[in-house]
């Protein structure tokens with residue numbers, strides 16, 4: 001059930017949203033900006049449910065018809081705007097058909113008509129311009145909730161009409177406690193997932209539930225070291241065998257990034273207790289023996305760029321080959 005009680009962290013955002021309802025000062029557009037798993041979907045959905053709850057309080061009652069239809073996914077006044085399957089962008093026809101035509105029709109039974117735009121930052125320029133026309137003069141009942149991982153991909157003209165909430169990252173001890181107390185995850189597993197998730201509760205839950213996570217860690221550790229020690233042919237072989245992990249490419253790159261980050265920390269401090277993966281100190285020492293600080297910093301950047309390219313739906317094999325090649329460059 002969608003309720004604020006089920007949200008971990010992000011207290012300030014929730015407080016602002018409740019205040020807006022209490023003071024009857026709901027804006028026409030909000031941006032929820034944050035990484036995958038940071039709670040954008042959960043919070044925006046609870047807010048949408050609240051706006052149309054018949055009791056009109058700052059949290060959804062969960063019992064009225066509007067709340068019930070929301071829970072069953074049939075609330076006619078809460079509309080999801082999504083990228084078409086297989087598309088990299090939200091295109092202008094989606095904005096025209098799902099938003100601009102729909103907005104003329106008054107809410108079916110509720111006070112507001114709420115549009116939840118998922119991956120709003122993937123709206124292409126034409127789509128954003130079409131959206132802007134509606135955003136400039138929205139009807140009284142319209143509320144737009146834009147979910148974005150990179151809010152700066154949105155046009156300034158769109159941004160200026162939205163209230164932006166930056167999703168907060170949740171401290172890893174809080175995530176660890178949540179996983180052990182509420183999800184029954186073992187302490188060690190929870191600790192690791194919390195550290196890897198970098199403040200994202202959704203990601204932590206996904207990782208802690210994944211049996212493949214630990215084996216993936218081993219693969220990434222192994223690949224990272226071998227990549228630095230092998231020749232060019234070996235490099236292409238490693239890139240080809242990484243194909244097997246295509247579906248977990250986000251986790252693959254995250255682990256690699258954090259390994260580089262650990263090496264950098266170790267190189268500069270020599271302190272084991274500051275490492276996220278101190279259980280792999282041998283690997284960290286080996287990499288530190290090969291790479292200097294400059295290459296470690298560059299490695300972090302390159303892995304970050306590769307992750308971004310994948311998010312923009314770049315070709316897996318090309319991105320990985322390019323990354324591996326550059327990581328080997330002296």
Ligand SMILES: [Zn+2]
Nearest residue numbers: 053061064067
């Ligand atoms: Zn209700």
